[in-house]
Amino acid sequence: MDITPMVASGRKIVSSYGDGLFRFGAEKAEGSVLLFPNEFMRWPHIDMTTVTEDSFADVIERAGQIDILLLGMGTRMQPVKTAWRNALRPHGIVIEPMDTGAACRTFNVLLSEERRVAAALIAV
Numbered sequence: 001m002d003i004t005p006m007v008a009s010g011r012k013i014v015s016s017y018g019d020g021l022f023r024f025g026a027e028k029a030e031g032s033v034l035l036f037p038n039e040f041m042r043w044p045h046i047d048m049t050t051v052t053e054d055s056f057a058d059v060i061e062r063a064g065q066i067d068i069l070l071l072g073m074g075t076r077m078q079p080v081k082t083a084w085r086n087a088l089r090p091h092g093i094v095i096e097p098m099d100t101g102a103a104c105r106t107f108n109v110l111l112s113e114e115r116r117v118a119a120a121l122i123a124v
Contacts, residue, residue, distance in 0.1 A: 011037050011111055014104040020123045022104075034058055035119040036065075037111055043120060048073050051120075053087035059118055063091035068110065070096050072103030072121035100124045 012035060016023040021030045024040060032043040041058065045051050059069055069088060071080065080097045088095050098106065103119050110117040 012040055013108050013111060017100065017104050017121075018124060022121065022123070030123070032123045033119075033121050035107060035121060036062060037117070043122075045122060047122060048078060051084070053083050056084065056087055056120070059093065059120065060088065060091050062118065063093055065116060066093055066118045067116040068096060068118070069093050070098065070103040070106055070110075070117065070119040070121075072100035072119060073097055074100055074122040075124055077102075 012024045012027075014022060014035070015025055021028055022033055022035075022040070023029075024035075027040075029040055029042065032045050033040045034043045043055070045055065056069070059066060077097050077099050080095055085095055096106075100121050101124070103121055107117060107119045
């Protein structure tokens with residue numbers, strides 16, 4: 001049974017993750033990524049210890065297209081730093097922390113609902 005959500009052509013649905021990479025259909029990304037509905041880019045973090053407010057600059061640049069940022073924090077969720085919330089809030093972006101697997105699944109669902117979503121995903 002195919003449970004892949006229906007999404008518009010050109011959208012970046014997460015088809016798999018693990019072993020330090022992500023797959024978006026035929027495309028593959030090694031390491032952590034910033035994921036937007038139509039594109040992804042390398043995110044140079046191997047865990048949450050190196051993430052700062054500046055790590056979200058590419059998200060803030062797209063603030064007019066994003067309402068929710070899913071933060072896939074690796075194998076387990078951690079508290080979100082207040083400074084991260086404060087950096088995104090003035091741009092109308094809410095940050096939602098979860099483990100990376102949950103963030104991938106949630107991104108796919110929200111994308112299929114045509115929600116204005118992005119994800120910052122630490123590779124697992």
